[in-house]
Amino acid sequence: MKISDLLTYKRGKNLFLPAHGRGFALPTDLRRLLRKRPGIWDLPELLDIGGPLCSIGAIAVSQDESAKVFGADHCWYGVNGATGLLQASLLAIAKPGEAILMPRNAHRSLIQACVLGDIVPVLFDIPYLSDRGHAYPPDIDWLNKVLKLTSSCKLDITAAVLINPTYHGYSSELSILIKRLHKQGLKVLVDEAHGTYFASDIDKGLPVSALKAGADLVVNSLHKSAQGIVQTAVLWSQGQLVDPSVISRCLGLLQTTSPSSLLLASCELALKELTSRSGKRNLSSQIDDARDVFLRLKNLGLPLLKNDDPLRLVLHSSYHGICGFDADKWFIKHGIIGELPEPGTLTFCLGFNPLKGLAHAMKKCWYKLLLDNTSPKTYPPFPGPNFPLLSHPSMSCSLAYRSNSNLVMLNEAEGLVSADLVCPYPPGIPVLIPGELLDQQRINWMLGQHKFWPNQIPLQVRVVS
Numbered sequence: 206m207k208i209s210d211l212l213t214y215k216r217g218k219n220l221f222l223p224a225h226g227r228g229f230a231l232p233t234d235l236r237r238l239l240r241k242r243p244g245i246w247d248l249p250e251l252l253d254i255g256g257p258l259c260s261i262g263a264i265a266v267s268q269d270e271s272a273k274v275f276g277a278d279h280c281w282y283g284v285n286g287a288t289g290l291l292q293a294s295l296l297a298i299a300k301p302g303e304a305i306l307m308p309r310n311a312h313r314s315l316i317q318a319c320v321l322g323d324i325v326p327v328l329f330d331i332p333y334l335s336d337r338g339h340a341y342p343p344d345i346d347w348l349n350k351v352l353k354l355t356s357s358c359k360l361d362i363t364a365a366v367l368i369n370p371t372y373h374g375y376s377s378e379l380s381i382l383i384k385r386l387h388k389q390g391l392k393v394l395v396d397e398a399h400g401t402y403f404a405s406d407i408d409k410g411l412p413v414s415a416l417k418a419g420a421d422l423v424v425n426s427l428h429k430s431a432q433g434i435v436q437t438a439v440l441w442s443q444g445q446l447v448d449p450s451v452i453s454r455c456l457g458l459l460q461t462t463s464p465s466s467l468l469l470a471s472c473e474l475a476l477k478e479l480t481s482r483s484g485k486r487n488l489s490s491q492i493d494d495a496r497d498v499f500l501r502l503k504n505l506g507l508p509l510l511k512n513d514d515p516l517r518l519v520l521h522s523s524y525h526g527i528c529g530f531d532a533d534k535w536f537i538k539h540g541i542i543g544e545l546p547e548p549g550t551l552t553f554c555l556g557f558n559p560l561k562g563l564a565h566a567m568k569k570c571w572y573k574l575l576l577d578n579t580s581p582k583t584y585p586p587f588p589g590p591n592f593p594l595l596s597h598p599s600m601s602c603s604l605a606y607r608s609n610s611n612l613v614m615l616n617e618a619e620g621l622v623s624a625d626l627v628c629p630y631p632p633g634i635p636v637l638i639p640g641e642l643l644d645q646q647r648i649n650w651m652l653g654q655h656k657f658w659p660n661q662i663p664l665q666v667r668v669v670s
């Protein structure tokens with residue numbers, strides 16, 4: 206079948222990303238635009254339109270306006286997802302040879318930026334919830350312990366990255382963490398790919414947005430947590446710690462010279478939707494509906510996990526002895542397509558889709574699965590990775606990635622240096638990064654993880670020759 210034929214294929218209930226739910230929740234003005242003659246909107250950087258790095262033109266004006274409305278000093282729209290903007294941000298906050306503190310659940314794009322810019326990722330471990338196999342954001346006590354260790358690591362750490370919220374919708378008290386990192390003299394970049402809509406500021410129960418919490422740089426994925434088309438994203442900056450002209454120059458290193466005008470219009474409209482009166486009204490009722498779905502399903506006995514993002518529904522299938530991948534296959538077979546299957550859970554992204562009938566359909570599907578299930582009653586706790594609280598690669602990521610390399614069996618790799626990322630996707634969180642030394646403990650853990658993710662965590666690793 207041709208790609209183009211697959212695009213319009215009916216797929217059941219779309220509880221995966223992008224969050225506009227296959228067009229149901231695209232902003233009205235974008236739908237209007239897409240109804241015009243196909244292709245009329247596909248324009249290059251014409252003088253009156255410009256681009257994200259031009260100082261004149263409609264895009265420059267729109268970015269300035271968005272910055273004003275969202276309370277930032279500067280704003281850049283992106284057409285290569287949060288990935289492209291995170292990478293440019295990282296290059297902007299550290300020079301080659303400098304180090305950046307980041308949590309172990311950093312998205313792979315951040316590690317790739319370290320490879321590109323010869324930046325040292327100083328990785329801190331984070332809490333691990335072994336009943337479900339999820340990483341959890343650190344609190345201030347945890348961060349204090351990490352910062353105590355950084356003084357002995359003798360690297361020139363210039364900045365820190367926080368991931369908030371996580372893919373599963375867990376969030377920490379961001380303002381306190383950012384204040385503490387600033388006190389340590391570090392610039393702070395927050396990867397808020399999954400939390401764009403928190404900035405709408407419409408609901409006291411939502412986590413505070415990273416901009417409001419005082420981050421210097423914030424990256425949002427507009428297709429993951431707002432109503433943008435796939436690949437749309439936005440980067441915000443505020444304060445004096447990061448020079449906006451350096452950010453622009455770093456964006457210029459990675460950005461296409463032909464950004465899609467349709468995607469840029471989608472960036473603008475997705476942000477407008479979060480602040481317009483009608484957009485806020487719709488969002489508010491979506492959040493209410495999502496909370497209602499959660500409560501109804503919970504009362505009906507579905508093992509849903511508590512989190513901080515009402516638009517992410519996390520089914521703890523392993524609580525009933527069912528692996529998240531098997532649950533995913535079952536739900537797909539019954540017309541409900543989730544976003545993130547993992548060994549212990551299946552995460553659904555409710556997005557901005559109408560949720561009518563969802564609770565009933567999910568309940569029916571889950572109880573059929575329970576009847577069909579022959580696996581033992583519950584899973585043993587998921588083994589945590591046992592990473593040290595603070596560590597960094599033994600060789601430069603950049604050098605390791607570009608070195609001559611060869612594939613070896615994982616169980617024969619003790620003492621060798623990884624030349625590549627090993628990273629299940631989704632969620633895109635590496636279990637091994639270039640330059641890291643493979644010790645027996647890591648190998649054992651990865652062999653255990655291979656049993657859960659056989660197609661994504663291979664039994665061979667690429668190591669520096």
Ligand SMILES: Cc1ncc(COP(=O)(O)O)c(C=O)c1O
Pocket residue numbers: 285286287288289291312314368372396398399426427429436437438631632633
């Ligand atoms: C935490 C996090 N940050 C960044 C990204 C990259 O986002 P995008 O797909 O918009 O490039 C992802 C994607 O899964 C993510 O989970």
